[in-house]
């Protein structure tokens with residue numbers, strides 16, 4: 001199946017198509033553990049005054065932030081239907097529609113915390129992602145990031161990218177996987193340091209009977225980053 005309009009990316013069409021069943025499909029125990037893992041990671045961080053959720057989806061990362069006392073929450077998602085689902089549950093949260101690596105009109109210029117959970121595997125240009133998130137994080141701000149690691153011998157995650165087959169009502173989408181060392185060195189280039197505990201691996205969900213593994217890293221913005229990041233900022 002092709003996207004309905006040429007400007008829509010496959011991942012947008014895909015999440016638009018499944019938005020109405022997303023919360024129901026992810027509700028059973030173990031069906032989608034990423035929001036709970038993000039909540040656990042938040043628990044060891046200082047209470048943020050402001051937070052940006054990248055790939056906010058239906059808003060499953062919001063309750064943890066609210067419970068923690070975060071007063072300013074913004075989110076961005078490429079799917080209008082996911083944003084509509086999120087808005088229905090959390091009308092107080094400020095939402096943006098767009099592809100995060102091409103977006104530049106957030107309400108704040110800096111956030112205390114960025115949460116990007118279950119989303120970076122859909123982002124091809126990970127350099128642009130790190131340049132943007134570094135620019136949006138205040139000094140000593142934190143980012144909770146998950147990514148899909150490349151795992152030799154794993155039935156699904158053995159290769160750096162793969163595409164799902166298209167279904168009757170949704171298109172094929174591509175998953176991009178990374179090595180932890182590459183993630184850490186990209187982060188270091190933009191002034192982000194893994195903040196505490198070792199990066200954590202967990203089973204995020206099961207696909208066709210196979211465990212899908214995520215890695216979660218908490219970064220702290222400790223420096224301004226390299227000229228590469230400054231160039232990105234100036235070119236906007």
Ligand SMILES: C[S@@+](CC[C@H](N)C(=O)[O-])C[C@H]1O[C@@H](n2cnc3c(N)ncnc32)[C@H](O)[C@@H]1O
Nearest residue numbers: 015055057060077078079082099100118119122
């Ligand atoms: C698996 S869902 C995760 C949603 C939420 N974080 C959760 O844990 O339930 C991935 C979300 O990322 C969004 N997404 C994918 N690529 C994106 C991009 N380039 N910019 C913004 N959102 C994106 C999708 O539309 C989808 O809502």
